[in-house]
Amino acid sequence: AQSVAQPEDQVNVAEGNPLTVKCTYSVSGNPYLFWYVQYPNRGLQFLLKYITGDNLVKGSYGFEAEFNKSQTSFHLKKPSALVSDSALYFCAVRASYRSNDYKLSFGAGTTVTVRA
Amino acid sequence: SAVISQKPSRDICQRGTSLTIQCQVDSQVTMMFWYRQQPGQSLTLIATANQGSEATYESGFVIDKFPISRPNLTFSTLTVSNMSPEDSSIYLCSVVTNTGELFFGEGSRLTVL
Numbered sequence: 001a002q003s004v005a006q007p008e009d010q011v012n013v014a015e016g017n018p019l020t021v022k023c024t025y026s027v028s029g030n031p032y033l034f035w036y037v038q039y040p041n042r043g044l045q046f047l048l049k050y051i052t053g054d055n056l057v058k059g060s061y062g063f064e065a066e067f068n069k070s071q072t073s074f075h076l077k078k079p080s081a082l083v084s085d086s087a088l089y090f091c092a093v094r095a096s097y098r099s100n101d102y103k104l105s106f107g108a109g110t111t112v113t114v115r116a
Numbered sequence: 117s118a119v120i121s122q123k124p125s126r127d128i129c130q131r132g133t134s135l136t137i138q139c140q141v142d143s144q145v146t147m148m149f150w151y152r153q154q155p156g157q158s159l160t161l162i163a164t165a166n167q168g169s170e171a172t173y174e175s176g177f178v179i180d181k182f183p184i185s186r187p188n189l190t191f192s193t194l195t196v197s198n199m200s201p202e203d204s205s206i207y208l209c210s211v212v213t214n215t216g217e218l219f220f221g222e223g224s225r226l227t228v229l
Contacts, residue, residue: 034218043122043208043222044159051216090158092218102147102212106159 002027004091006107014115019081021110023074023091033074034092034104035065044090050074051096061085081114088112118143118211120221128227129199136195137224139209144189147212150182153223154205162207165192199228 003026013019025031032051036044048059055067065076074091088111092104119142129135139148148165163184164172171184186192196203209221 032216036220041225043120044210044220046117046217046219049217102216102218103149103161103164104218108158 002031002093002095002105004093004105004107006089006091006110008110009108010111010113012113012115013081015083016080019076019078019085019112019114021076021089021091021112023076023107024072025074025091025093026072027093027095030096031074032094032096033065033067035059035063035074035076036090036092037061038088038090038109040087047076047089081112083114083116086112086114117217118145118213118219120209120211120219122209122221122224124224125222126225126227128229130229131200133199134195134197135199135226136193137207137209137226139192139194139221141190141211145211145213146189148186148192149210149212149218150184150192150194151208151210151220152205153208159208162194165194196226199226201228204228 005024034049035047038044047063048057050057050067058064063078067074088109090109091107094104121140123138150162151159153159161174162177165184165186167186183195204227206223206225208223210218
């Protein structure tokens with residue numbers, strides 16, 4: 001079975017401060033890891049993914065995430081948050097050995113609020 | 117990436133009626149999925165829409181309640197049948213691109229009274 005935990009329901013930061021959204025995963029074998037963002041009344045937008053290679057992955061809108069195999073984590077980060085980053089963020093995982101199975105397991109989501 | 121169009125974007129329906137949601141992709145994709153996002157919750161996979169054959173449903177979802185069609189590689193429909201207030205959700209179409217990423221439509225926000 002595969003699963004994702006996002007331990008924080010909400011994250012509040014001031015604009016210009018670093019932003020971190022936490023994610024840990026459980027999967028058999030090597031993981032494929034993803035971050036998505038959902039703005040109010042919108043669908044999900046892909047931010048970034050980790051498949052293999054460099055543990056630090058850079059994505060859209062200045063976001064990056066670091067894969068840590070020993071801690072089974074894939075935390076999302078942004079060095080300087082913007083008010084426009086306020087949204088709902090989802091971490092997702094699937095097991096890489098299931099090459100033809102693209103079904104993702106999503107975390108519960110973390111609401112990020114960036115105050116001006 | 118893929119451009120995914122869903123219709124309707126939102127609807128308000130009466131209990132006991134059915135609603136069909138359409139998903140159109142701007143390119144041929146091998147895999148299409150339907151997800152549900154209940155209010156304040158995460159995404160749950162309903163089924164994999166298979167081109168030219170019956171959809172593959174996840175545990176807890178059945179064809180009678182959520183019939184799905186996929187007549188070609190760019191189009192799929194999801195019907196929510198005999199609706200109840202518990203079916204009030206956002207229904208999202210998603211596709212897998214040739215780079216292995218999963219992209220989502222804007223979603224169809226359904227309210228059942």
